[in-house]
Amino acid sequence: MSKADAKAQKRAKFEAVFPVLRDELLAHFAAEGMPEDAKKWYTKNLDYNVPGGKLNRGLSVVDTVEILKGRTLTEDEYFKAALLGWCVELLQAFFLVSDDMMDQSVTRRGQPCYYRLDSVNYIAINDSFMLEMAIYHLIKTHFRSESYYVNLLELFHEITYKTEMGQLIDLITAPEDHVDLSKFSLEKHKLIVIYKTAFYSFYLPVALAMYMCGIQHGPAPSSDPYELARSILIPLGEYFQVQDDFLDFAGTPEQIGKIGTDIIDNKCSWCVNTALAQATPAQRAVLDANYGRKDAAAEARIKALYEEIGVRKLYEEYEEAAYKRIMGLIETIPAQPTAKQGEVVLQRAVFKSFLDKIYKRQK
Template sequence: MSKKSVNKTKFLSRFPIIVEELTQSLKDYGMPQEAIDWFAKSLNHNTPGGKLNRGLSVVDTYVILKGYHDVEELDSKEYDQLALLGWCVELLQAYFLVADDMMDHSLTRRGQPCWYKVPDVGDIAINDSFMLEAAIYKLLKSHFKKESYYIDLIELFHEVTFQTELGQLLDLITAPEDKVDLTKFSLDKHSFIVIFKTAYYSFYLPVALAMYVAGITDEKDLKQARDVLIPLGEYFQIQDDYLDCFGTPEQIGKIGTDIQDNKCSWVINKALQLATPEQRTILDANYGQRNSESEAKCKKVFYDLKIDQEYTTYEEKIAKELQAQIAQVDESRGFKSQVLTTFLNKVYKRTK
């Protein structure tokens, strides 16, 4: 079993304890068993099924910041605190996904039906998403109220949640699935959407949480982390957009759907920037149409414009820029550039 698998198994072992704590709070309020069971089912269906990279990053970042070589070097109290914060990030992700799936009318998530598609759930999923978010603050209060950085944790979760919702808003009004209007698209809009919708909560949030627990709370250090992690998060999403169009199903584990779904992806925005009037006419007529013929016409334009080569050029440029930035990190107050290098290494040349 790899070290990564061992760490994930250990992290997963803490989730039933969290479910027990959260359902106990419902019992304390006098909720009937039917409601308690519903909440437990929602927590278990929506929270632990993904890759857990965000939650695990809280633990992994702390290990690096404290100079440990392995998660096993953490004492049990340290580990439990960090795992709990990691699960708070995963609860935030679950909250977003339950709502997102309803907005997108999605059918499946992580190989199972979306929560609102589960029999008898339907629109109750709206309230369930609120409860997943509220669970974060119940956990923070019961485990961190006496810590000097408690308010920092609360404010960080609130701020990142709002930022993510801003990104989602711009995405929804720019690229609704049922109304294709490529005049609304631009690389600047794409950049805002992915930075706010993905980068803050997926990259900056886990690192900042670990920094607070490790006592590295100087705004200069938080800014050093943010200044690399936000463009890195944007790079990660651009990579995702590229793989959706140019990756094989074997590579990415699914068939890419961004073209048919009218996604405001980097690929279409880069193509719009480079297209001739004739190519633009083809894209306007075929992008966001739910048939394979239209999709093929869009892909032909992308290949003719050599968007895959444009991506390779972008990837090398951003990787060099981030490496140069990481090399300039000031470690005098305890922050470590290795945190940022570790994240970059996970993303660079990723193929799935």
């Protein structure tokens, strides 16, 4: 089987779990005495917002459980790992529905943003809350009797809060309708990226898998496998977002599947922050005059300035340094970790699989 076929098969297996979970949520909703029109509405909310993305975050939970256990999962193990994966996708859906309203975005995943659908509008606020709470209903139903149940709850709560902190800094640093590049910096970008993206996209799926596999917290931060995982996954998430920012500028629509809009949307992107750090006073004046303008000519001037400053070469240097740094962190995990009979321990392969997926990616 080709690599592409294996990937498609893995995705299809994961996708097949979603209708089971959706029907379970709808059955509970109906059992609460909710009327038929509300049931139809909730069905539309779930179907429109949860499946259909890349599903990388959700699939990462399953992949990590398989790597940690070192074998094919039983049906029950697969279902539980996939359920936690879909909980991450529900969290993503909650963030996207609300984020699109805050940004007044037009499209998402190739279709109109949910709040823009006929009759939805501000009801999308409550719908986003329902997507979030579906996570806790599913976890309670399927993990209530597990010793790590509270760990799952605390993890979701902690990561959600951190993501919302990142969203706040992003919104007040780079509002779409007010450009003030003095608020931008590479340090601010790093903070936004770590809190808004890295925690929930990279650390959350792996930590969920670790709890499911029975990995215990260490007695001190220096010996805690969760702290070790975080110390590798947060820089990985930061590297991923910098890549995303660079591809928004340098990637073609055919390559990345969308038209880059970071410049006209006044995004606090790695590219503009790198340009700001390198710019001469004359170049800074060009940035101030043209960044974040809803104007194709202004966008073209910024892109030309990025080329003049050498953003492509600076990105290549960043990527190589990030790869070396993350590989160095991964190598702090013993190549052959010792484990007692039946014990699951952290392995390099978990992090190497993430790094291999994103190193030098083109989309």
